[in-house]
Amino acid sequence: MEVIITIIYYCLVGFVSALLIYNLVKTKEWQKEILTIIVLIPFVLRLFMLK
Amino acid sequence: MTPMFRKIAFSLVGLLLLIVSGLSFYESRHLKEPVAVSDGLTTVVRLSTYFSALEGTANDCNLYVFEGKEPGATICILGGTHPEEPAGRLAAWLFAENAVMSKGKLIVVLSANRSGTTVTRVGGAYPPDFTIATAWGGQTFRLGDRWSNPLDQWPDPEVYIHYPSGQELAYVDIRNLNRCWPGRPNGTLTERTTFAFMEMIRKEKVDIVIDLHEAELQYPVISTIVAHEKGQELAVMASMMLTDMEGFKMGMEFSPKSLHGLSHREIGDYSDAISLLFEAPEPFLDATRGRTTREQLLTGKDDFVVKAGKHGLLFEKIDEKGWPIDVRVGRHTSAVLQVMAGWTEEHPDKPLVCENVPRYAEVIAKGTGAFLHAPARVRLDRLFNE
Numbered sequence: 001m002e003v004i005i006t007i008i009y010y011c012l013v014g015f016v017s018a019l020l021i022y023n024l025v026k027t028k029e030w031q032k033e034i035l036t037i038i039v040l041i042p043f044v045l046r047l048f049m050l051k
Numbered sequence: 052m053t054p055m056f057r058k059i060a061f062s063l064v065g066l067l068l069l070i071v072s073g074l075s076f077y078e079s080r081h082l083k084e085p086v087a088v089s090d091g092l093t094t095v096v097r098l099s100t101y102f103s104a105l106e107g108t109a110n111d112c113n114l115y116v117f118e119g120k121e122p123g124a125t126i127c128i129l130g131g132t133h134p135e136e137p138a139g140r141l142a143a144w145l146f147a148e149n150a151v152m153s154k155g156k157l158i159v160v161l162s163a164n165r166s167g168t169t170v171t172r173v174g175g176a177y178p179p180d181f182t183i184a185t186a187w188g189g190q191t192f193r194l195g196d197r198w199s200n201p202l203d204q205w206p207d208p209e210v211y212i213h214y215p216s217g218q219e220l221a222y223v224d225i226r227n228l229n230r231c232w233p234g235r236p237n238g239t240l241t242e243r244t245t246f247a248f249m250e251m252i253r254k255e256k257v258d259i260v261i262d263l264h265e266a267e268l269q270y271p272v273i274s275t276i277v278a279h280e281k282g283q284e285l286a287v288m289a290s291m292m293l294t295d296m297e298g299f300k301m302g303m304e305f306s307p308k309s310l311h312g313l314s315h316r317e318i319g320d321y322s323d324a325i326s327l328l329f330e331a332p333e334p335f336l337d338a339t340r341g342r343t344t345r346e347q348l349l350t351g352k353d354d355f356v357v358k359a360g361k362h363g364l365l366f367e368k369i370d371e372k373g374w375p376i377d378v379r380v381g382r383h384t385s386a387v388l389q390v391m392a393g394w395t396e397e398h399p400d401k402p403l404v405c406e407n408v409p410r411y412a413e414v415i416a417k418g419t420g421a422f423l424h425a426p427a428r429v430r431l432d433r434l435f436n437e
Contacts, residue, residue, distance in 0.1 A: 006206075033061050037061055041069050044069055
């Protein structure tokens with residue numbers, strides 16, 4: 001059960017990371033670009049199991 | 052600047068931050084801690100020897116075994132149950148690097164919750180590591196946290212229901228090694244770890260288990276030995292002798308029968324061993340502390356905690372001298388040696404005699420680092436990593 005939840009969790013993290021990258025590409029405001037990158041960092045760290 | 056060029060520039064800065072922070076987290080998690088083990092070492096075994104399901108996990112820690120020339124009792128010292136209480140771990144380290152047993156058997160664990168050594172308190176601004184000064188340059192240790200790393204055990208439940216008592220505990224304590232005794236073979240990583248220790252204690256017929264800790268000064272269980280009822284006499288004798296002979300106050304308290312998951316309760320209940328838990332004062336853990344720095348961790352000095360003491364909010368004294376790490380480590384080494392001496396007095400047919408480990412006054416006089424040995428100068432078969 002623990003393994004299944006963990007897999008679902010990492011899929012969610014990957015999905016949100018992909019959405020953030022999509023937003024980064026699409027947005028035209030530089031403030032939102034910075035915000036998106038800052039938000040993205042912990043998601044990627046978690047995806048690589050670093051934190 | 053075109054939008055695309057700007058996005059690439061911001062992304063590169065983000066990537067740089069990601070690499071720097073990622074490397075820092077990786078290095079912190081994988082920092083090697085050398086152990087230059089004493090010549091009194093007999094063998095080193097992994098915890099998974101006693102419960103194979105632990106093999107390959109973060110908590111498959113080393114057990115350093117020292118057997119005396121003459122038979123006697125078996126004692127186990129657990130360091131690193133709560134890694135962010137470093138005096139417990141360092142005291143165990145002094146035993147691993149110096150102990151020579153002449154009678155009986157000693158089993159030393161330096162990283163009882165090894166997973167907990169690879170993470171620091173989320174939001175706690177903990178330093179990732181600390182260094183003990185030595186004549187050969189210093190040895191760096193991972194600071195760690197009270198709980199297993201969420202990367203190794205996840206997710207946490209809404210409420211942690213302790214096995215087998217059914218007692219409800221704080222959800223996060225499902226990753227607290229000292230709330231998961233006696234463990235179970237099909238439980239979480241932390242429960243499997245305590246189960247493996249219980250298997251070791253039962254198979255090795257351990258007579259005494261000592262779990263080394265530190266506590267915040269605002270916590271009432273401090274500067275004391277918490278004893279299972281089987282170890283009351285031993286703890287009382289050790290408490291009296293330490294207070295009288297070595298000049299530091301050491302209390303004694305009973306392990307509450309209705310508080311479950313703790314080593315001093317469950318090891319005694321689920322094995323033949325006497326279980327004791329030692330607490331030393333660590334201002335670093337106090338909620339009212341100031342800056343959470345390496346210096347504060349090692350000197351035990353903190354103006355805010357001193358002020359809390361002046362308002363009567365503490366259960367242990369503190370002044371401008373603080374609670375230096377050498378004082379805290381020395382308390383633990385002396386207390387362990389005193390328990391061995393008390394046991395031997397009560398059981399002359401099953402003695403425990405340990406030599407070469409410094410006591411309280413010696414650790415304070417020379418410093419903890421004086422008893423840590425340079426990894427570069429020891430034989431390779433005596434060098435291990437935690």
